[in-house]
Amino acid sequence: MSTPSNASTPARNSAPAGAGTGITTGAISAAHHKQYLTGSRDDLRVPVRTVHLTDDSTVRLYDTSGPYTDPAYEVDVRRGLPPIRDPWIDERGDTERYDGRIAALGVLPGAPVVRPRRATGGTAATQLAYARRGVVTPEMEFAAIREGLSPETVREALAAGRAVLPANINHPEIEPMLIGKDFLVKVNANIGNSAVTSSIEEETDKLVWAIRWGADTVMDLSTGDDIHTTREWIVRNSPVPIGTVPLYQALEKVNGKPEALTWELYRDTVVEQAEQGVDYMTVHAGVLLRYVPLTARRKTGIVSRGGSIMAAWCLAHHEENFLYANFRELTEILRAYDITYSLGDGLRPGSTHDANDEAQFAELTTLGELGRIAREMDVQVMIEGPGHVPMHKIKENVDLQQEICDEAPFYTLGPLTTDIAPGYDHITSAIGAAMIGMWGTAMLCYVTPKEHLGLPDRDDVKAGVIAYKIAAHAADLAKGHPTAHEWDDALSDARFEFRWQDQFDLALDPDTARAFHDETLPAAPAKTAHFCSMCGPKFCSMRISSDIRAYAAARGVDEESARTDGMREKSAEFAAQGGRVYLPLAD
């Protein structure tokens, strides 16, 4: 079987003609085939990654990578992705197009101007509203097929508020997905240029790169210049839901002075982003004035940017947080576009020392209250969580959040389980992420090796996503997800049977697995050798074990006969044949 380059960084611009600014395209491994499962209608095509193994079996994996890994798709980042949801939204007939505030700003150079949609006359054009009315939307069916579940299961979870399906009606390009503890644990990757470094093209490439390795959603945390244009590129080219923190852009508009923020300015920013198609928004409405002093005796104060901005505003004005004070009006806006709330934990701990303190849990109580208001108004809600939490305090976070917030999906950053390893916080936090995922967190916000130190580059984005896919999958296994183990089992079978190509193709990162193997045993025959590079041919336990199994199977040795000592004669047979447990090398 021919294999692609095993370089750890695939060639860019490997896409067909028409590819734009250095986007990575094509299958990760030659044995990976993009396929689409169809639903109840022809325009409902759910992507899956089918891995073809050398024993002629196949393994089907959940696929977040969008059309970029489909060789039949011609990438053009200036045109954006096809608006696959448009017919579905049109058919529902409860939205209208209008002249957006800054429509002219909101298009890519050369792309047609598209007027934004909003719900007609204050109706709730949300997936939550449909679910409650008993309607299974195409989005729900799409997501259900992805999860391997019935559409009705999905509808019920959404109706109960136990899950969300983030899908702004102005982001018709997305492939719908679910966030909820009943489903596969999801991973979010943060990207975003900052005042200090990075460019629009780089951020668009980071989006495609992040979903290539498995990010289920992406947050655009840009804070620098061209924030609107950067976001436009990202949204138009994203098959996954995009999240933002509108407060960051609002703060840019007042030159970085929190006390100059106003509700009106913030509201305008939310509408601007709503029209672009942002699918979920982090809103720090739980940072109440009276909670701010609770952080004064902390070791690391307030480490959430949004939280610190709102705290500074509250202190400067000595007024209640304007996001809290205007929460119903804000909710009406989100409802008109079906934007999902991600209620931010502005007072999350920034050190293991500060974990699970009064400030953190006080805010959580307010987030629970706000979540109930949002759901009453048919707006989807998830709740953000910490942060830095030592392992013995992790479960309390999920349990309290689930109780206080009526089982709304929990969306946590890590948590980091120790503070001593800057440079390795993808690992300190993958430990916490796996555990909190096992106990019920629905989506894990990744942390890269650069956390606390600098801005992630492409390699850091990949390292963060991979660490978090590991955490999420380990959590799926531990939660007893009915199909999660199939991937592990397929890889374990390939390992035991020395099918090296299949091990690489089934690896979360085939490039790295292949490259590491080649470092020690670069020769092609090593890929079919019945041993691995660690122990060499004479010492391979897998090989001895395989021989034991073959011996036992061929001679009818089973557990019972072994127990009743029926193996003595068989042992003589084995010895008579030379007691060979090693076979000549296949080459």
Next chain:
Amino acid sequence: MSTPSNASTPARNSAPAGAGTGITTGAISAAHHKQYLTGSRDDLRVPVRTVHLTDDSTVRLYDTSGPYTDPAYEVDVRRGLPPIRDPWIDERGDTERYDGRIAALGVLPGAPVVRPRRATGGTAATQLAYARRGVVTPEMEFAAIREGLSPETVREALAAGRAVLPANINHPEIEPMLIGKDFLVKVNANIGNSAVTSSIEEETDKLVWAIRWGADTVMDLSTGDDIHTTREWIVRNSPVPIGTVPLYQALEKVNGKPEALTWELYRDTVVEQAEQGVDYMTVHAGVLLRYVPLTARRKTGIVSRGGSIMAAWCLAHHEENFLYANFRELTEILRAYDITYSLGDGLRPGSTHDANDEAQFAELTTLGELGRIAREMDVQVMIEGPGHVPMHKIKENVDLQQEICDEAPFYTLGPLTTDIAPGYDHITSAIGAAMIGMWGTAMLCYVTPKEHLGLPDRDDVKAGVIAYKIAAHAADLAKGHPTAHEWDDALSDARFEFRWQDQFDLALDPDTARAFHDETLPAAPAKTAHFCSMCGPKFCSMRISSDIRAYAAARGVDEESARTDGMREKSAEFAAQGGRVYLPLAD
């Protein structure tokens, strides 16, 4: 403050004249100072790493790196480390020197021939025997000072078999340390050449490299040529306990044919290694003939090398495992040298599918039985554990092991929590390692990124050790170790106060933390800037939070006054001063 090179690979041969074959020496960071705490006698000098911070405070860290990081020590790998324990062993007067089997083989080129010791006339020259007799040995006192505990606490834990202090009387070079759930969680690194690749010099360097980053013990798993000489280099240059699997060398002696192994040949090998100074030995005495067929229906059979060798032997001869059959005689040998048993889990699962099955737990029961025999004979015992275990099955492993094996220290490989990420198994397993450590595992055997794929090089050894130090420390925090949090708190304080140099110096890996920061903000002033490279100067939440705290402290705002709304006037004050939450950049 001057800082050393921030290259990720420090210069080799940076040691004083006399340094040998490319060993990495010198402090990891210029702010790290090697110090020695003294005990009740002058020759009891316990190493610690004191980190000098820019605010004139210091943090004292546990130090495994040996004399190699002491600038006052002149390294000579051909001479080996000073035999600091010799006077202690001499004083006890219960050992004798004799002509070892292959003494001439067992010395480094140019080094003086040292005759090995053994206990006189069948006495138990073990730390366990002394602990039971109420004697606090210098080794116990040394280890107690390292842990910050009283010698009596240590003696009690050893006497009860809840902890071990691996210290072969022929390895006088070690700095004694403890393995037990009452103490800091320890990390083992495996090194060892194989038939396929690597050299003696490389393995010696890997030892020094592994302990530099925090390995508490090192296992030499060499299987290739020159196995005896490689081990001699490693033992003579190791300040940490060295473990081996004697079965590997025994198998070399019969050209890799398990069925040709005999008890006599194995026993000779153990004595040979005992004379060299191996501190603990993995012995797969629990792989009983009747357990082998229990693995036939597994997905990945037997993945322990030792386990598969013994299984093949049992099947070939249809006799009981000769290690089990001769266990008391073997124990007498280990007792004569104070070698600690590491009872191997030859039937550990090699895939998440096979975790916690009948074969695994059947063997565990036998290990419990053997542990009781060993302790009755005054020989120290730890028990090895899995392997590959999904998260929800991890706790059962510790609980059962502690119950069945009378709280003997548990020593686990990982466990890996999923099988899908070859190339990243340091992460899949650090998750499991942290959890199993929290629940009571005493020592974690590291896994490198090359696991399942190839042999670890220097970078892999470091990556594996760092991932496992994270897991071990996270476990110490979660166990509520009384001093573990001091390290995190010091780093969190430095982070909140923008003391960048201190953050680097306190990092588990200062080189990487510094290099990552410099990638984004290379200018020297950035190291004193009151913001970090992620958000830039305008957006720094830590900075806003710091301003909030300063504001609150200066004006007497506290939690109570905030609750009673006493902040209204203070808010006016804040606004009157311009509401400044950002200060001009310090440069």
